[in-house]
Structure formats: structure tokens, C-alpha cells
Amino acid sequence: MKHNPLSFQINTEKFSFASESEKRGTNLMRPNSTFFVDGLKRFAKNPVAMVSFVFIFLVVLAVFIIPLFYPYKFNEILCFRYGDVLDSKFTYLRPFEYAPKEIEAMENGVFVPPHILGTDKEGHDYFICLIIGARTSLIVGFFAAIIVLVIGGVIGALSGYIGGKFDLIVMRIVDVIYSLPDILIIILFSASLKAVFDGNQGGFLSQLGSGFVAIFIVFALLYWVGMARLVRGQVLTLRKQEYVMAARANGASTARIVFKHLIPNSMSVIIISAALQIPSAIFTESFLSYLGLGVQYPTPSLGSLASAAQSFITVPNSPKLYMFLIPAITICLIVLSLNLLGDGLRDAFDPKTQK
Amino acid sequence: MNKKMWFYIIKRLLLGILTYLLVVTVTFWVMQMVPGGPWTREKALSEATIEILNRKYGLDQPLFIQYIRYLGRALIFDFGNSFKFKGREVVDVIKDGFWLSFRLGFIASLLALGAGLFLGTYAATHQNKFFDRAIMVLTTASVAVPSFVASLIILFVFAVNLRWFPATPVNADPITPYILPIIAESLYPTAYITRLTRSSTLDVLGQDYMRTAKSKGVRPSRVLLKHGLRNAVTPVITYFGPMFATIITGSLVIEKIFQIPGIGQHFYSAITVRDYPMIMGTTCLLALLLIVFTLLSDIAYKLVNPRVDFD
Numbered sequence: 001m002k003h004n005p006l007s008f009q010i011n012t013e014k015f016s017f018a019s020e021s022e023k024r025g026t027n028l029m030r031p032n033s034t035f036f037v038d039g040l041k042r043f044a045k046n047p048v049a050m051v052s053f054v055f056i057f058l059v060v061l062a063v064f065i066i067p068l069f070y071p072y073k074f075n076e077i078l079c080f081r082y083g084d085v086l087d088s089k090f091t092y093l094r095p096f097e098y099a100p101k102e103i104e105a106m107e108n109g110v111f112v113p114p115h116i117l118g119t120d121k122e123g124h125d126y127f128i129c130l131i132i133g134a135r136t137s138l139i140v141g142f143f144a145a146i147i148v149l150v151i152g153g154v155i156g157a158l159s160g161y162i163g164g165k166f167d168l169i170v171m172r173i174v175d176v177i178y179s180l181p182d183i184l185i186i187i188l189f190s191a192s193l194k195a196v197f198d199g200n201q202g203g204f205l206s207q208l209g210s211g212f213v214a215i216f217i218v219f220a221l222l223y224w225v226g227m228a229r230l231v232r233g234q235v236l237t238l239r240k241q242e243y244v245m246a247a248r249a250n251g252a253s254t255a256r257i258v259f260k261h262l263i264p265n266s267m268s269v270i271i272i273s274a275a276l277q278i279p280s281a282i283f284t285e286s287f288l289s290y291l292g293l294g295v296q297y298p299t300p301s302l303g304s305l306a307s308a309a310q311s312f313i314t315v316p317n318s319p320k321l322y323m324f325l326i327p328a329i330t331i332c333l334i335v336l337s338l339n340l341l342g343d344g345l346r347d348a349f350d351p352k353t354q355k
Numbered sequence: 356m357n358k359k360m361w362f363y364i365i366k367r368l369l370l371g372i373l374t375y376l377l378v379v380t381v382t383f384w385v386m387q388m389v390p391g392g393p394w395t396r397e398k399a400l401s402e403a404t405i406e407i408l409n410r411k412y413g414l415d416q417p418l419f420i421q422y423i424r425y426l427g428r429a430l431i432f433d434f435g436n437s438f439k440f441k442g443r444e445v446v447d448v449i450k451d452g453f454w455l456s457f458r459l460g461f462i463a464s465l466l467a468l469g470a471g472l473f474l475g476t477y478a479a480t481h482q483n484k485f486f487d488r489a490i491m492v493l494t495t496a497s498v499a500v501p502s503f504v505a506s507l508i509i510l511f512v513f514a515v516n517l518r519w520f521p522a523t524p525v526n527a528d529p530i531t532p533y534i535l536p537i538i539a540e541s542l543y544p545t546a547y548i549t550r551l552t553r554s555s556t557l558d559v560l561g562q563d564y565m566r567t568a569k570s571k572g573v574r575p576s577r578v579l580l581k582h583g584l585r586n587a588v589t590p591v592i593t594y595f596g597p598m599f600a601t602i603i604t605g606s607l608v609i610e611k612i613f614q615i616p617g618i619g620q621h622f623y624s625a626i627t628v629r630d631y632p633m634i635m636g637t638t639c640l641l642a643l644l645l646i647v648f649t650l651l652s653d654i655a656y657k658l659v660n661p662r663v664d665f666d
Contacts, residue, residue, distance in 0.1 A: 181645045191626040195389045290503045313511045328504040336499035
């Protein structure tokens with residue numbers, strides 16, 4: 001067909017179908033991916049965070065699995081395996097050293113499992129005490145973080161959502177609690193709770209120990225405020241975001257907005273902040289246990305183990321120095337790797353730090 | 356000092372008073388939970404004696420009346436006599452301890468400020484060199500060390516093994532026994548200030564006015580000090596105020612380890628011997644000191660930084 005050069009009609013002969021490779025060029029530059037998968041990929045590329053993650057994973061595995069098959073119990077006084085008499089030969093054994101009665105038993109052909117880290121003052125196997133101590137510390141940290149997350153999350157979300165007078169009052173309460181001296185209140189609580197529990201032995205709470213309960217009470221009463229502020233701030237800023245408005249304008253349901261926009265954009269920040277409560281709670285617990293206000297004997301914690309062995313530090317070249325150093329270094333390593341893990345998670349999942 | 360500033364100061368004062376009253380209230384009711392009254396002794400007192408004592412100290416009144424009275428006495432810092440130090444008022448016992456803790460904490464916080472600013476600036480200007488990397492690793496690690504572990508290790512290395520310093524205070528010697536506790540107290544703030552200074556200096560170094568100053572031919576050291584540090588120091592000041600308030604009220608753990616008779620040591624010993632007037636008194640007074648110094652540092656901060664808005 002002859003084409004008039006002045007005609008506006010499109011000359012179809014000048015067009016051809018796009019080739020497959022050309023079609024591919026109009027695709028998105030990278031495969032579709034979700035926020036969570038992106039975050040995981042970023043996290044996996046961070047060697048420090050990965051090492052911390054593996055370390056924490058191994059520690060958690062160890063503290064929950066080793067007590068299942070380890071031949072000694074943490075509250076078992078070893079000499080009672082060989083009669084009803086208290087035997088001081090079982091106390092303060094060196095690593096892999098045996099008490100005379102155990103050597104005797106071995107000569108009779110009985111298998112006696114070695115004391116990998118020796119025994120302590122009461123003749124407990126020290127290795128299992130360490131494992132249970134680390135477990136105690138981790139449990140305290142985990143539950144304290146959960147308490148903070150739940151209380152702070154609910155109050156903060158309500159405060160941000162309801163707003164008005166309610167918000168004003170809650171935020172003033174938060175201000176006052178925020179300026180309370182936390183360490184003093186913690187010590188006050190645990191000292192008096194200890195006195196209360198000492199007077200009423202055998203109850204469930206007294207078995208948990210005053211320090212345990214005091215830490216949980218303090219986290220429930222004091223430390224929720226930081227979380228409440230954070231959640232409230234998240235609720236307030238997210239409600240005003242353009243993408244939330246755009247989603248609403250497109251007819252998205254409230255459920256879709258909440259699950260597709262609000263939760264992914266705020267949860268990471270909130271959960272990471274809660275995760276960083278874990279090392280802080282472990283710190284507090286070890287501090288209290290060091291002062292003798294922590295978990296109740298015979299349940300060990302890393303702080304109380306270090307505290308019990310601190311006298312060896314004033315003796316030059318004491319062979320028992322490891323009894324202080326191992327729990328102390330374990331606290332440091334756990335707290336350090338939890339901190340680094342939290343930072344890594346923040347870098348990977350916080351929408352604000354994405355490039 | 357404009358109207359807004361006064362409004363801020365009054366608001367903070369009210370908040371401080373409220374916080375103090377809350378601490379006093381919490382101490383009172385927590386102490387009520389504790390079993391055994393103040394007259395519980397190893398040798399039981401007779402019923403009649405207890406009644407007389409109760410009447411004398413107003414303990415026969417209803418709890419609420421007792422609470423109001425206690426509140427009133429707490430406002431004039433009258434916490435009665437210590438159980439342990441017979442016949443001495445709680446406030447007197449605390450006063451001596453506080454003066455010692457204050458001096459140690461004051462030096463420790465100055466040390467932390469100086470060392471932190473220097474190390475942080477040096478690390479920022481030598482970014483990614485060996486020294487910078489070393490500082491980052493050390494400060495990250497030291498934030499994870501509980502203060503009792505750090506103090507005990509310092510004690511072990513320098514006092515027990517190297518014997519450079521005495522492990523406990525010696526009466527005749529006013530300086531050397533306090534060096535290790537001061538170092539122990541300043542470790543954590545030094546690490547924190549170093550990190551703060553480093554990151555804020557790195558921010559400032561990328562600013563246009565730094566390049567302008569350099570291109571005008573200002574000496575590099577002057578650029579760094581006059582233009583750089585001055586702007587980089589703001590987050591450090593924010594941290595320094597509350598840190599100073601915490602550190603001068605004494606550290607329980609460090610004073611216990613180095614056996615320094617400061618306010619923290621008094622608090623700890625009051626807890627171990629259950630000296631309730633002492634516990635209540637120390638909690639309230641320490642809380643008050645913390646509140647006052649935080650308040651002062653916040654106000655000073657606002658005065659120094661006119662750009663900060665008043666919330």
C-alpha cells in the first residue's frame with residue numbers, strides 16, 4: 001500500500017514483532033522477591049552476624065541438649081553416689097581428676113564419667129553447673145524480652161492508635177518511669193523479694209528465686225516504656241505514610257493494609273529492639289547474681305558461678321582461676337554475640353537502613 | 356533565657372519531683388512487703404516493749420497515715436537512724452560515702468570524656484587504618500563485659516599479679532588505691548564516648564563546610580578542632596549528662612570489689628544486713644541525686660545548644 005508522506009497513519013511495515021531477548025529487556029531488573037527473603041540474603045552476607053548467629057545457635061543447642069544425656073546432674077552432690085557420708089575429697093577436683101572413692105570404683109571395673117571441668121565447693125560437677133548456668137541466663141533474657149515486647153507493644157499500640165487524652169496520660173507516665181533509677185529499683189525489689197521468699201519456703205515463686213522474679217517484675221514495670229515509645233512512634237508514622245494511603249485508595253482491605261504494610265514495616269524494628277533486650281536482661285541477671293540477689297541456690301547462673309569463684313582471683317596463679325574465667329567469659333561471649341546478632345538483624349531487616 | 360526555656364525548666368522540675376515521690380512511694384510499699392518488722396531481733400522482744408516502740412515510732416498508726424508521714428519525712432531527708440551504725444543518722448552515714456563516690460566518679464567521667472574524645476577523633480581521621488579497626492573491635496567487645504568481670508580482671512592483673520597498685524584502700528595513701536577503681540569506672544563510658552565521637556566525626560568530616568575551610572587554607576588541625584570537633588561533640592554531650600549523674604552516685608560492684616567505702620558500698624552492706632532505714636534512705640537519696648544531676652545536665656545541654664527545640 002502506498003503511504004502518503006503527509007498522512008498521520010502509522011506505517012505498519014516499519015514495525016516488527018519484538019524478539020524474545022528484547023521482550024526480556026522490559027522485565028524488572030531482578031526477580032521478584034519479598035522483604036523477608038531480601039533481609040535473609042542481606043543477613044547471610046554479613047559474616048560477623050552469621051558467626052554470632054551460629055555461636056548463639058550452638059549455645060542454645062548445647063544448654064538444652066547436654067543436660068539430657070550428661071551423666072551428672074547440676075544439683076547432685078557427687079559423694080552421695082558412693083554412700084551417705086559427706087566426703088570432702090569430692091570438692092574442688094581439678095579437671096579430669098577423680099576422687100579416691102571414684103578411683104576405687106574404677107578399679108572394681110565401674111565406668112566413672114570424667115569431670116571435664118572438675119568439681120566445685122560443694123562437690124557438684126562444674127561442667128554441668130556451667131551449662132545450666134548458661135541456660136538460666138538465656139531463659140531470663142528470653143522471657144524478659146517477651147515481657148517487654150508484650151506489655152510495651154500493647155500499651156504503645158493502644159496509645160498511638162487511640163491518641164488524645166489517653167495518649168497524653170500514658171506518655172506522661174512513660175516519662176516518669178523513664179527517669180526512675182532502674183538499678184536502684186531492681187536491687188530494692190530483689191533484696192526485699194529475697195526476704196519475702198526466705199520467709200516462705202517451698203512456694204513456686206520462691207523456687208524460681210527472688211532475682212528471677214525481681215528481674216521479671218522490673219522488666220514488666222520499668223523497661224516496657226522504651227518499647228511503648230517505639231511502638232507508638234511506629235504506629236503514628238506508619239498511619240501517615242503515602243503507601244498506606246495509596247493502598248487504601250486502591251481499595252485494599254484493612255486486613256491487607258495491616259498484614260501487607262503495617263506489620264512488615266514495623267515488626268522488624270520492634271522485634272529487633274525486643275531482641276536487644278535479651279543481652280541487657282542477661283547483663284542485669286549476672287549483675288544481681290554477682291551481688292547474691294539473683295537466682296536461688298542450688299540453681300546456678302553464670303553470674304553466681306563467677307561470683308562464687310571470685311576469691312580465686314585475689315590469689316596469684318591460682319589453679320582454680322578457670323572457675324571464674326569460664327563463666328565470666330561465657331557471659332561476655334553470649335552478650336557480645338547477641339549484640340552483634342541484633343545489630344546484624346537491624347542492618348538486614350530495618351527498612352530505614354536499606355540502600 | 357526566654358519564656359520557652361523557663362517553661363522547660365519548670366516542666367522538668369515537676370517531673371523530677373514526681374519521680375522522687377514515686378521512688379519514695381515504691382520504697383515504702385516494697386519495704387512493707389518484707390516480713391518481720393524493724394524489731395525482729397535474734398533475741399525476741401517482749402510484746403509490751405514492741406508496743407511501746409511501735410507507739411514511739413508511730414508504727415501503731417494505720418499504714419496510710421504512716422505512708423503520709425514517711426512521705427513528709429522523705430521530703431526533708433529524715434530517714435531516721437541506721438540499724439547497723441548504732442545511733443547514727445542514715446543521712447550522716449550516706450554523706451561521707453557520697454563525697455568519696457563523687458570524687459572518684461568525677462575523675463572517672465573526666466577521664467572517660469578526654470580519652471573517648473581523643474580516641475574517637477583519632478579513629479575517625481584514620482578511618483579503616485589498623486588503629487581505627489583495633490578501637491572498633493575493642494569498644495564493641497568492652498560493651499559486652501559486665502563491670503564486675505572487668506573490675507575483677509583489672510584487680511587480678513594490676514593488683515594481684517603485677518602488684519603495681521594495692522588491692523584495697525590503704526589509709527596512709529590517698530592516691531594509688533583509687534587509680535584502679537577509677538579506671539574500672541571509666542571503661543564503659545570511654546568505650547561508649549569513643550564510638551559516639553567516631554561516628555559523629557565521620558559524619559562531620561563529609562560536610563561541605565569542612566571542605567570550604569580546608570580550601571580556604573585553614574590549618575588541618577584547626578579545621579578539625581574548630582569546625583569538626585565542635586559540631587561532632589553534640590551527641591557526646593547528650594550522653595555525658597546522664598552518664599555523669601550515674602557515675603558520681605557510685606558503682607555498687609566496683610566499690611564492693613575494690614572495698615571503697617562509698618555510697619554504693621553502703622547500699623550493698625545495708626542490703627546484706629537488712630538495715631531497712633539504710634536501704635530506704637540510700638535508695639531515696641541516690642534516686643534524688645540521679646534526678647538532680649540529670650536535670651542539671653539536661654538544662655545545661657539546652658542552654659549550650661540553642662538549636663535544640665523544647666518538646
